Amino acid sequence: MNNRDLKQEISDRTKHINGIIETYLPKEEGYAQTVLEAMNYSIHAGGKRVRPMLMEETYHLFGGKEDVVEPFMAAMEMIHTYSLVHDDLPAMDNDMLRRGKPTTHAAYGEAMGVLAGDALLNYAYETALLSFEKTKDVKMLSSSIPKALQLFASKAGIHGMVGGQTADVEAEKKGLSLDEEKLSYIIENKTGALIESAMMVGATLANATREQVACVQKIAQNVGFAFQIQDDILDVVGDEALLGKPIGSDERNEKPTYVVLHGLEASKEKVKTLTEEAVELLKGFDGDTSFLEEFLMYLVYREK
Amino acid sequence: MNNRDLKQEISDRTKHINGIIETYLPKEEGYAQTVLEAMNYSIHAGGKRVRPMLMEETYHLFGGKEDVVEPFMAAMEMIHTYSLVHDDLPAMDNDMLRRGKPTTHAAYGEAMGVLAGDALLNYAYETALLSFEKTKDVKMLSSSIPKALQLFASKAGIHGMVGGQTADVEAEKKGLSLDEEKLSYIIENKTGALIESAMMVGATLANATREQVACVQKIAQNVGFAFQIQDDILDVVGDEALLGKPIGSDERNEKPTYVVLHGLEASKEKVKTLTEEAVELLKGFDGDTSFLEEFLMYLVYREK
Numbered sequence: 001m002n003n004r005d006l007k008q009e010i011s012d013r014t015k016h017i018n019g020i021i022e023t024y025l026p027k028e029e030g031y032a033q034t035v036l037e038a039m040n041y042s043i044h045a046g047g048k049r050v051r052p053m054l055m056e057e058t059y060h061l062f063g064g065k066e067d068v069v070e071p072f073m074a075a076m077e078m079i080h081t082y083s084l085v086h087d088d089l090p091a092m093d094n095d096m097l098r099r100g101k102p103t104t105h106a107a108y109g110e111a112m113g114v115l116a117g118d119a120l121l122n123y124a125y126e127t128a129l130l131s132f133e134k135t136k137d138v139k140m141l142s143s144s145i146p147k148a149l150q151l152f153a154s155k156a157g158i159h160g161m162v163g164g165q166t167a168d169v170e171a172e173k174k175g176l177s178l179d180e181e182k183l184s185y186i187i188e189n190k191t192g193a194l195i196e197s198a199m200m201v202g203a204t205l206a207n208a209t210r211e212q213v214a215c216v217q218k219i220a221q222n223v224g225f226a227f228q229i230q231d232d233i234l235d236v237v238g239d240e241a242l243l244g245k246p247i248g249s250d251e252r253n254e255k256p257t258y259v260v261l262h263g264l265e266a267s268k269e270k271v272k273t274l275t276e277e278a279v280e281l282l283k284g285f286d287g288d289t290s291f292l293e294e295f296l297m298y299l300v301y302r303e304k
Numbered sequence: 305m306n307n308r309d310l311k312q313e314i315s316d317r318t319k320h321i322n323g324i325i326e327t328y329l330p331k332e333e334g335y336a337q338t339v340l341e342a343m344n345y346s347i348h349a350g351g352k353r354v355r356p357m358l359m360e361e362t363y364h365l366f367g368g369k370e371d372v373v374e375p376f377m378a379a380m381e382m383i384h385t386y387s388l389v390h391d392d393l394p395a396m397d398n399d400m401l402r403r404g405k406p407t408t409h410a411a412y413g414e415a416m417g418v419l420a421g422d423a424l425l426n427y428a429y430e431t432a433l434l435s436f437e438k439t440k441d442v443k444m445l446s447s448s449i450p451k452a453l454q455l456f457a458s459k460a461g462i463h464g465m466v467g468g469q470t471a472d473v474e475a476e477k478k479g480l481s482l483d484e485e486k487l488s489y490i491i492e493n494k495t496g497a498l499i500e501s502a503m504m505v506g507a508t509l510a511n512a513t514r515e516q517v518a519c520v521q522k523i524a525q526n527v528g529f530a531f532q533i534q535d536d537i538l539d540v541v542g543d544e545a546l547l548g549k550p551i552g553s554d555e556r557n558e559k560p561t562y563v564v565l566h567g568l569e570a571s572k573e574k575v576k577t578l579t580e581e582a583v584e585l586l587k588g589f590d591g592d593t594s595f596l597e598e599f600l601m602y603l604v605y606r607e608k
Binding site for chain 2: 086112113146162166167
């Protein structure tokens with residue numbers, strides 16, 4: 001697929017996923033209307049829906065053909081979105097703009113920002129649990145869905161994304177010295193955990209074997225790590241017009257990154273190695289991995 | 305049971321429940337240690353464990369005999385605790401003390417307060433999902449536990465507790481005029497939803513019939529409503545020494561309460577009617593309802 005076709009394919013899939021997410025969003029009515037509006041506002045501000053896209057494609061790779069994956073796809077985006085809403089709060093990164101629009105607390109006030117994040121996090125579980133309504137297959141009900149839920153919850157929480165956020169906040173606020181192991185922990189959890197979750201949940205719902213899920217996890221770990229290093233690379237050498245934000249902010253904020261620790265060339269090399277390994281592992285699966293391969297390369301080598 | 309025996313029985317059960325909760329708390333280790341400490345700090349600051357107590361007793365009432373209820377009991381207390389941690393944040397009620405101890409954000413900083421609440425909310429689901437490991441019964445796995453999880457999630461979220469918090473914050477911050485319907489919505493959701501959840505999850509895990517669960521819901525609604533009105537009554541006529549806080553704060557804060565709307569006598573009458581109805585409904589069940597009856601009366605007619 002050439003670059004133009006790939007972009008069109010991704011754009012089509014984003015629209016398809018937005019259609020799915022839309023069916024799971026709450027109605028904006030009743031006495032909690034303000035937070036319902038804030039929840040939907042923050043979801044609608046979203047981008048390409050990378051995580052649901054990875055989940056759906058991995059589900060199909062292992063032969064999944066039902067719509068049982070759809071509540072999880074919507075739930076995944078809700079978890080990702082709540083984490084951004086709370087990350088933007090004054091007590092955290094204190095960001096007033098995201099993708100050129102006011103952040104949720106900037107638009108609805110700080111109390112509503114806290115509550116909208118809480119509501120989205122909880123609604124992610126309400127939504128994922130709707131997968132039980134999508135099948136009558138006893139193995140799915142009693143084993144695959146419970147396993148997928150456990151993965152989903154574990155990767156989002158204190159031993160996953162929230163753990164990464166915690167270490168990141170502490171590293172930035174306390175100005176702790178840079179440390180290879182701690183930096184890896186932050187990248188693997190703050191950025192990587194939801195990418196792992198997306199792909200592993202997809203595989204699990206399609207009843208992939210334990211070995212296959214482990215291999216999917218390794219692929220996702222590489223992609224998450226490469227994705228984050230590329231983010232840090234772009235902060236140094238990116239095109240401000242393409243990025244829509246000033247470059248060099250990590251250095252100004254004394255933010256610990258892989259690039260700061262290892263330099264630009266070693267970072268580029270690392271992205272390359274991680275991505276090649278992920279693509280090799282993908283090729284080892286029987287199904288059609290062509291879109292996933294191209295999508296992973298696209299994600300990692302993006303310019304914005 | 306006389307009052308002294310009842311207090312002893314409740315105290316014994318609180319200890320028993322604390323033992324269960326303890327087994328589900330995360331270890332304080334690794335790079336996210338600060339938030340892990342903050343999570344456990346906020347849980348350990350807790351009180352009588354009213355919600356898990358109601359859950360376990362309702363589970364037993366309908367013949368439940370397994371430990372599948374235990375992860376849900378711990379999860380219930382985690383949800384309740386996260387809601388207090390976030391309620392206490394500067395953007396919300398801005399409380400620095402709870403039960404005479406520094407609130408979580410007061411002890412660990414505001415960013416850690418946000419993250420500890422998020423982590424606890426997510427950990428509640430990680431914990432409740434461990435119920436799948438507690439049984440091999442296919443009906444439990446494929447039906448009762450999923451139903452209990454759906455109830456649990458729905459009552460905690462935007463159509464339950466978070467909805468009530470939202471309406472409450474708006475009513476206080478915007479100084480909206482008092483309105484019977486909105487006040488009922490706030491009480492039923494902010495206070496009532498988790499009490500409903502506790503008792504309905506207990507009944508559901510014990511495979512109570514749909515009619516029995518509906519009756520349990522009605523009982524819980526009455527108790528939640530009476531509990532909140534009693535709270536508001538104590539704010540007017542309570543003993544400051546017993547309460548451990550100054551009375552009259554609702555009036556000073558122009559907080560909309562049932563007492564403000566209906567006066568003290570009508571409020572006391574309402575508590576009495578609601579509680580009598582709840583106890584009558586309880587007596588309609590076959591099992592031993594004596595502890596639940598006394599516990600509900602104790603909760604409603606407490607002096608602190």
